[in-house]
Amino acid sequence: MSDSQELGITESKEHATGEWYAEVIQKAKLADYAPMGGFIVTRPRGYALWERLQNHLDAWFKDTGVTNAYFPMFIPESYLEKEKDIVEGFDPEVAWVTHGGYDELEERLAVRPTSESIITPFLAQWTRSHRDLPHRVNQWCSVVRWEATETKPFFRTKEFLWQEGHTAHEDGDEAWDEAMTRLDQYENLYEDVLAIPVLRGRKPDHDKFPGADTTTTVEALMPDGKSVQGATSHYLGQSFAEAYDVTYVDENEDEQTAHTTSWGLSWRSLGALVMTHSDDQGLVLPPALAPEQVVIVPIWQEDTKEEVLDYAEELALDLDEEFRVHLDDRDERNPGFKYNEWELKGVPLRIEVGPNEVDDEEVTLVHRPDGETETADRDDLDETVEDHLDTVFAKLKADAEENLEENVREAHSREDILGTIGQHGGYVKAPWCGDEDCEDPIKEAIAAEIVMVPMDPDAEPIGDDCAICGEDATETAYFAKSY
Ligand SMILES: [Zn+2]
Structure with missing residues (x-):
């Protein structure tokens, strides 16, 4: 390979x-x-x-x-049992320790599924x-x-x-x-x-x-x-x-x-x-979490190698205090290979420098999410990088917001809920009577469920009648398939 x-x-x-x-x-x-x-x-x-x-x-x-x-x-079984509801809720998923060495324990110990019962x-x-x-x-x-x-x-x-x-x-x-x-x-x-x-x-x-x-x-x-x-x-x-x-x-x-x-x-x-x-090129990370926020990739020929590398090192030093910056000065890899690798790893911002950048005292900045490229002065590089990282964050957020906004739909019947989720996925909000029985047919048909109901206690349901049973609706349910 x-x-x-x-x-x-x-x-x-x-x-x-x-x-x-x-x-x-x-x-x-x-x-x-x-x-x-x-x-x-x-x-x-x-x-x-x-x-x-x-x-x-x-x-x-x-x-x-x-x-x-x-x-x-580990949580003693007797502790877990004190809250019967918890035992019923978690029992089939609990891993148990029954032996210490060769000896059977007098009381089984649960590996914590959550710690209410010990805390x-x-x-x-x-x-x-x-x-x-x-x-x-x-x-x-x-x-x-x-x-x-x-x-x-x-x-x-x-x-x-x-x-x-x-x-x-x-x-x-x-x-x-x-x-x-x-x-x-x-x-x-x-x-x-x-x-x-x-x-x-x-x-x-x-x-x-x-x-x-x-x-x-x-x-x-x-x-x-x-x-x-x-x-x-x-x-x-x-x-x-x-x-x-x-x-x-x-x-x-x-x-x-x-x-x-x-x-x-x-x-x-x-x-x-x-x-x-993330996308088909690999990981995409927001700047606050990225292990490297900026990668500098120098582009040289033999005759320009020294000046380009010196320049790239200066840039890395400039940025080092404020950002997590990495200078990729590997000899054995060409720039294209490096671009692919850092794109795969999700570095939000790439700085490319070649002989032209050195001559013009500039840098070329490339955004990971969409490849948008901009040239900037080498002066005040801190501020420039900060702005670009903010822009990268804003792009990620805007894309995700658009996805959410486009994918909350309304439905008023069982067929409507099934059809809409079946066709588009996303959230379907529907008036609901509050009865679990009205979730069952949706669950059985397409494995979607009510993932939440809005919390405002004064909020009126979006319709008078439950989309499933037709009884009085008391709230608005958000149906979706979930992870
Ligand atoms: Zn109902």
């Missing part, structure tokens, strides 16, 4: 999205498949994306009163009086859900990286505000860092987190017309606090039960990132 074949993406995003996605993940060196089905190895370039994303979110969490902690990856008891221990509240604890960790599905890196794996935040509060209003603060931060991460617009709403009651009062979500539309649940924030009400005795003594010396929340974002966000922006 020649180098160019090895580098190039052979599948088409439009016509073979799944194969294309797998190829981009592997060829851009983000991840490999582990020997056990359902697990992946996150390679340094993939982990670098997760770290940058983590840095953004972690800083916002800390600015808003959250501290990080770490709880064991909440400690929130209870740490809470005596109202002065101890609120608690806001987050952990960055991995969880395991033993789903028997095909492995899709970052989208579907048995073990996945995420953060899970858990909080306890004196009253319900404060806990609700907490859940909304976290949903806002998830929305900001998608829109301002990943350049992916999202819809925010809540899950229908039959699809909320087991034991939650309300599950809220940000949903992102992928170019293939499927929705990704981008992150969820749960207002848990008092159910977990009651099950695990998170009680406190209030100002009047009366015992009260706390209100709790939990909220999580996983590396599925990286899957959404790759799926949204």
Whole structure:
């Protein structure tokens, strides 16, 4: 296999999205498949994306009163069982440890599918009086859900990286505000860092987190017309606090039960990132996450090599302080090869310099997403690069926004919902009575479901009658196929 074949993406995003996605993940060196089905190895370039994303979110969490902690990856079965709803919700997906060495354990240990059942008891221990509240604890960790599905890196794996935040509060209003603060931060991460617009709403009651009062979500539309649940924030009400005795003594010396929340974002966000922006040349990354923001490619002949390289090195030095810049001065590769490689790796901005640029004291800048090329003065290169990276971000965001705007449609009958999703994918909003039975026929026919309903409690449904059963509509449901 020649180098160019090895580098190039052979599948088409439009016509073979799944194969294309797998190829981009592997060829851009983000991840490999582990020997056990359902697990992946996150390679340094993939982990670098997760770290940058983590840095953004972690800083916002800390600015808003959250501290990080770490709880064991194993949870005693008796702890899981205390919240019957959780057991029912997760049991078939739980991986169990039954032996330590050769000895059978007296009590099975669950590999955490999520950590409410081990964290909440400690929130209870740490809470005596109202002065101890609120608690806001987050952990960055991995969880395991033993789903028997095909492995899709970052989208579907048995073990996945995420953060899970858990909080306890004196009253319900404060806990609700907490859940909304976290949903806002998830929305900001998608829109301002990943350049992916999202819809925010809540899950229908039959699809909320087991034991939650309300599950809220940000949903992102992928170019293939499927929705990704981008992150969820749960207002848990008092159910977990009651099950695990998170009680406190209030100002009047009366015992009260706390209100709790939990909220999580996983590396599925990286899957959404790759799926949204990348193309048939490979990865496309927003500047904030790209391991290299700028690559400088010098173009020389033997007689111009020295002056071009010197110039390119000066540019790299100029930019080094403010940006993640890489000078590709490899002798053994020609410029065309280098362009392909850095396009595959998703570097947002390429600077080309040859003898002409040296003579004119200029640079040629090329945007990764669309190849737009511009010449600029070498002076104030920092500012120039900053502007161009902003432009690249704006282009990515605008494309994704256009995709979302064009793909929210309305339907008022069962046939209409089926036909519209069948033809276009995307979201179809329809008036809905609130009954799970009215989702079933859509699910059975085309595997689409209600991914969210808008959260505004005063919002009127978009029609008087449920699109499925014809009874009174109480809300507007967003149907979509989802990842
Ligand atoms: Zn109905």
